[in-house]
Amino acid sequence: MGAVREGLPSGRYGRATDERADRTLKVVGAVLGAGAVAVLGWFGFSYFTSQDVTGQVTAFQVVSDDAVQVRLEVTKGESATGVCTLRALDADHAEVGRKDVTIDQRRDDVVRVVTVRTTSRATAAELVDCESADGGR
Numbered sequence: 001m002g003a004v005r006e007g008l009p010s011g012r013y014g015r016a017t018d019e020r021a022d023r024t025l026k027v028v029g030a031v032l033g034a035g036a037v038a039v040l041g042w043f044g045f046s047y048f049t050s051q052d053v054t055g056q057v058t059a060f061q062v063v064s065d066d067a068v069q070v071r072l073e074v075t076k077g078e079s080a081t082g083v084c085t086l087r088a089l090d091a092d093h094a095e096v097g098r099k100d101v102t103i104d105q106r107r108d109d110v111v112r113v114v115t116v117r118t119t120s121r122a123t124a125a126e127l128v129d130c131e132s133a134d135g136g137r
Contacts, residue, residue, distance in 0.1 A: 053082035053103070053130045060125035067115050068122040074103045074110045074130060081133040086114060088122035096120050102133065 059071040068088045076082045081104045088097035097118035
């Protein structure tokens with residue numbers, strides 16, 4: 001029977017790992033990782049809190065070859081005035097209509113049905129952007 005060894009033969013596989021260097025590397029990695037998470041969290045938080053006007057298209061209906069009706073839901077501050085840009089697309093995803101809609105009702109949540117005129121038959125409608133009327137998001 002052979003003898004059982006506890007470790008690798010010394011000198012055969014190079015220098016043994018330095019535990020102090022491993023610990024330092026782990027600490028540096030943890031600090032850098034925590035810093036990266038903090039920076040990403042800060043950017044995400046500031047992005048969502050700076051958007052004082054948001055919107056979404058909840059429905060659309062093509063009413064003719066030159067018009068599409070869009071149901072737009074907007075959330076904003078009660079005293080804020082927002083401008084949302086809608087566009088209509090054809091079957092090739094080319095833009096066939098665009099309209100800026102001003103939302104100035106003194107409510108937090110506003111639902112509007114808007115008609116977007118088109119140059120040819122639209123097959124889809126989408127929200128491009130919503131922003132405050134003063135130019136900020």
